[in-house]
Amino acid sequence: MKKTIIFILFVVILLGGNIYAGGKQEKKAEAAELSFQDLMAKLAWEENAVERLTAPKWQPPKGWEFIADKVSEISVINSGSLSGDPATEVTAKRFEEVTGIKVKFIVVPSAASVRRGTTILMSKSKEADVVYVKLYILKDWERAGWIEEIDFMYRPDPDVPQLYTDANTNASKYKGHWYATPWMARYGELLYRKDLLKEAGLAEPPRTWQELVDYGKKLTTSDKWGFGFYTGDVYPLGFSINLHSLLYSAGITPDDIIDERGIPHYDFPVAVKALEFMTRCVQDYKISPPAVTISSDTDTYEMFVAGKLAMSFQNTWVNGELREEWPLDKWAIAPIPVSGGWEGTPEGIVATKVDPRFYAINRYIDPYKKAAAALFMDCFRSYEAMKNQEVIEGNQALMPLVYKDPEVMEKIPYSDIIVSIGQRAYSALYNNGDAVVETLMEWGNKAITGKVSAQEALSEAQKAINDFFPKE
Amino acid sequence: MPLIEAPVSLKGKSQMKQRRNLTISQFFDKHFVTITIAPFVIAIAAACVVPLVMVFIESLFVDRPGEFFFVGFKNFLDISTDRAFHADLLRTIEYSGLSSLFSFVIGLAMAMVLNQSIRGRGFFRVWALYPWAVPPVVAGFIFKWFFNEVYGAGNDLLIRIGIGGVNWLSQPDIAMVLLIACDTWVRIPFVLIILLAGLQTIPKVLYEAAEIDGASPVRLFRHITIPYLIAPIRVAMLVVTMFSFRMMDIMMILTGGGPGRATHLFAAYIYKQGFRFLHFGRSAAASVIMIFATLLIVAAYNIFLKPRVKESR
DSSP, rough: HHHHHHHHHHHHHHHHHHHHHHHHHHHHTTTTTSSSSHHTSBBTTTTTTTHHSSSSSSOOOTTTTHHHHHHHHEEEEESSOOOOHHOOOOOOOHHHHHHHEEEEEEOOOOGGGGHHHHHHHHHOSSSSSSSEEHHHHHHHHHHTBBBBBGGGGGTOOOOOHHHHOOHHHHHHHTTTOOOOOEEEEEEEEEEEEEHHHHTTTTTOOOOBBBHHHHHHHHHHHEEEEEEOOOOSTTTHHHHHHHHHHHHTTEEEEEHHHOHHHHHEEEEEEEHHHHHHHHHHHHHHOOSSHHHHHOOOOHHHHHHHHTSSEOOOOOOOOHHHHHHHHHHHTTTEEOOOOOOOTTGOOOOOSSEEEEEEEEEEEETTSSSHHHHHHHHHHHHSHHHHHHHHHIIOOBOSSSSSGGGSSHHHHSSTTHHHHHHHHHHHHEEOOTTTHHHHHHHHHHHHHHHHSSSSHHHHHHHHHHHHHHSOOOOO | OHHHHHHHHHHHHHHHHHHHHHHHHHHHHHHHHHHHHHHHHHHHHHHHHHHHHHHHHHHHHHEEEEEEOOOOTHHHHHTTHHHHHHHHHHHHHHHHHHHHHHHHHHHHHHHHHTSSOOOOHHHHHHHHHHHSSOOOHHHHHHHHHOOOOTHHHHHHHHHHSSSOOTTTTTTTHHEEEEHHHHHHHHHHHHHHHHHHHHHHSSOOOHHHHHHTTTTHHHHHHHIIHHHHHHHHHHHHHHHHHHHTTTTTTHHHTTTTTTTTTOOOOOHHEEEEEEEETHHHHHHHHHHHHHHHHHHHHHHHHHOOOOOOOOOOO
């Protein structure tokens, strides 16, 4: 008898669970009556768009209130712990105060944040409403149709795209439509130890690749390296970052890299020279540690802080860390040195890579959730949010206007240099970005470790890259 | 007649009802365990079989952002001509083979020592399990920091004693050695605990009798210890080899597969085809190959490590 009762209870629990789960699914399905684009048409995106976005305090577009009636919370993927992203937290709080919609962050380790987005989107999951996007994956997500088109956030006022750097407006567009909004960026820069350069009798940072080598030789001693960069297969896959910084400083632009079919090419002479430069810094000049091939920007930053590295190609995020810890007489930044005719390269120009971070809307969520996600993204692309990123966290703003803010000018060391770096910052955009970056890293590191020549490495890498793209 | 028949019929009905009741009750008694466990067995089987079938189906399609179409076995053909796949597979065989071998040799040696009546045996037995308590990711970080070429403790020690630093992780061969060392370090405790349990089941009288007959320690090891340990060895080695063959976490932390591709393993190939190259069909095809490779490992151990001692009760 007892066993019969247990069995009946068991069946009831199983069936009950299924019925409950099914009911929840149905409830969710009922919600969709208007499309996302219909909902967005109800908002006055065109009204004072520039004034609204550049105001000291963000305000949502008129007519947004009905969204807050339907949505109480949205979920957003965050790259890394929130304790490391105080600016994101502050801006999210502001969004919650204004709209009443709560923000639930899904914290994902930095190296896995984009992959997590990929798994959510490819499985059509509703786990995250707003996904975190990096440059190298954005085109693939757009092409796959996994993220929502958001033309209404840019098109109604042609001055809105002008608020941001070209790198952003180009990056967030695919086949003439917008799919993402920027919220911060990282530029390539030369970070150097002012005190160590001074000790070596060097008053100014190097301005050309050759000067970089000469300085590196002077600064390299038995217990420290003169010049560092990072090309390891660890987040953020630095080989591509450093290669592009060198290419742009040699006068190359993304248009020179990407052909009319959208396929990137890296086996051209200047690229070979750029890889040769990195290789020779390690192999011949011995000014860079062989460990660059397993390093990330964090590794080189730690070497720099430990006094083991005098100069380093870096991402500008480290400026935020340094300004908290160190006096300005110990460190400074400069643009990436220009090629200056090194070993037959062109003269070059001050330019660098930019690595913008975007938010995009999961296409598989409820239309009202999408609408709330659009409001969230609008908040994070605003002047207030970008200023928060720069002032609180040291991440760079893609809205140049932020650097004219007196508070930013006062609080951010070397803001004038950051602005000058940002004036000619490029990002090469193509499909299969992650695969291309990975391939370049693999072959580039083979060259740097002396296994193959720079020419051979880039030729082999190019063959592999071509295979990622359709033949016609 | 009818007066007599009626009670019989009523009796029959009542008996039938009783029998039916008894049958239901008996049925539950007889099959209670099966009935209650069945849903979970089915759920677990579904959780294993369904993904397996789906991976196989996926492997027959090109599945990339914006593209999804049937291609038959083309993904398998593409993989078979991919030089990176060949290199990764060979490297993984070498890696898992060496790692398993070292785990076995060191684990067995430690188990034999800890099976002796030595002072502080309890302490050493607990302490020997320490690497097992360390998650592989953390083990990767421990090795990475220790062998960091610029600020790691390893080079610091070498420099202090006047040998000078070594490029541990940026030299392809040394990086591979360290990867194997880290994996071995993590897996030794598992081998140790299985083999130690095995050693404790060997009757002591066998050793005593053999010693009286004048058997040397080597002969004792060869003719008593090893035959009795075959079953535990098979379990330990099977698990260790399978785990090493499918390992990715330590590699991603310690070397990231580099420098170049010098330490890149098969599991990372599958991961990258899917989540970096967004070529999910090809990633699924590589996964199917890994499943078969794992089954081959299981078959090989079952064939070559057959128990030599028959259990007698």
